[in-house]
Amino acid sequence: MTIVEVLKLSADYLQKHGSDSSRLDAELLLACTLGLRRLDLYLKFDRALSAGELDQYRALVARRAKGEPVAYLTGHKEFMGLDFEVTPAVLVPNPDTEVLVQRAVAIARESQDPVRVADVGTGSGCIAVAIAHYAPNAEVWASDISPEALEVATRNVSRHGLSDRVHLTPGDLMQPLAGEFDVVCANLPYLPMGSSLPAEVAAQPAHALYADQGGASLVSRLLEEAPSRLKPGGRVLAELDPGIFAVASESAARHFAGHRVHRDAGGHQRVLEAWS
Numbered sequence: 536m537t538i539v540e541v542l543k544l545s546a547d548y549l550q551k552h553g554s555d556s557s558r559l560d561a562e563l564l565l566a567c568t569l570g571l572r573r574l575d576l577y578l579k580f581d582r583a584l585s586a587g588e589l590d591q592y593r594a595l596v597a598r599r600a601k602g603e604p605v606a607y608l609t610g611h612k613e614f615m616g617l618d619f620e621v622t623p624a625v626l627v628p629n630p631d632t633e634v635l636v637q638r639a640v641a642i643a644r645e646s647q648d649p650v651r652v653a654d655v656g657t658g659s660g661c662i663a664v665a666i667a668h669y670a671p672n673a674e675v676w677a678s679d680i681s682p683e684a685l686e687v688a689t690r691n692v693s694r695h696g697l698s699d700r701v702h703l704t705p706g707d708l709m710q711p712l713a714g715e716f717d718v719v720c721a722n723l724p725y726l727p728m729g730s731s732l733p734a735e736v737a738a739q740p741a742h743a744l745y746a747d748q749g750g751a752s753l754v755s756r757l758l759e760e761a762p763s764r765l766k767p768g769g770r771v772l773a774e775l776d777p778g779i780f781a782v783a784s785e786s787a788a789r790h791f792a793g794h795r796v797h798r799d800a801g802g803h804q805r806v807l808e809a810w811s
């Protein structure tokens with residue numbers, strides 16, 4: 536079978552098994568199997584697959600059909616135009632989080648001075664790395680409670696050549712991060728325990744997904760901690776599920792002078808920005 540034939544069959548199969556990005560999934564998995572870039576598949580449409588390649592590809596497609604995220608199968612995910620290593624120890628970087636990064640980069644670029652940024656719950660390190668990459672005046676201190684996640688983040692920081700400006704520390708929220716910050720970013724777990732989730736979300740680590748108090752506990756705790764850790768004029772940017780926005784807004788109103796919301800590409804309330 537040729538690339539074009541295999542893609543058609545596997546995309547149909549994945550669609551029947553519930554993938555809403557079946558063609559893209561099929562292409563990413565085939566490119567990974569063949570060691571090609573995804574766009575190269577289009578230049579080699581008539582290339583025949585060997586029996587070994589077909590077996591390897593079938594195994595990946597079968598795992599994807601059972602709900603494993605494509606990024607765990609390929610070991611990579613693009614975020615903010617940058618490539619990140621991803622393992623089952625970390626949340627798969629999500630395009631919704633780009634809203635937060637773009638706002639943090641805009642704040643950093645408004646300043647002529649060095650900008651101190653915190654990234655709380657860094658996971659793969661995607662937020663910390665993207666901010667440091669796009670805002671050369673930013674230095675980022677990032678925390679996570681998961682040592683396994685920090686191992687992945689360390690490799691991502693190093694492969695993007697940012698070890699001098701992104702510092703990773705294990706621990707709870709801002710506790711391991713010394714000093715005061717111009718921007719505190721956080722994409723902490725915010726889903727209620729026991730949420731019913733699509734298989735590819737449920738396959739991600741529980742410590743990256745769920746929080747007590749209907750999903751609001753960690754964000755609420757951060758909003759309490761952060762004001763004493765902000766420089767004058769500093770800001771908190773916290774990614775949220777729209778379902779906890781009301782609770783988070785109340786908390787922001789108690790602890791900050793002002794706050795506003797940024798919506799994601801789907802129009803959902805996604806990032807709370809708060810200032811003292």
Ligand SMILES: C[S@@+](CC[C@H](N)C(=O)[O-])C[C@H]1O[C@@H](n2cnc3c(N)ncnc32)[C@H](O)[C@@H]1O
Pocket residue numbers: 625626627628629632655656657658659660661662678679680681684706707708722723724725742743744753
């Ligand atoms: C939703 S994931 C986000 C990961 C990454 N920032 C991203 O946007 O892809 C949340 C991360 O917060 C970490 N985390 C959970 N509770 C934490 C806590 N109390 N303190 C620090 N990090 C925590 C998890 O281990 C996980 O890596």
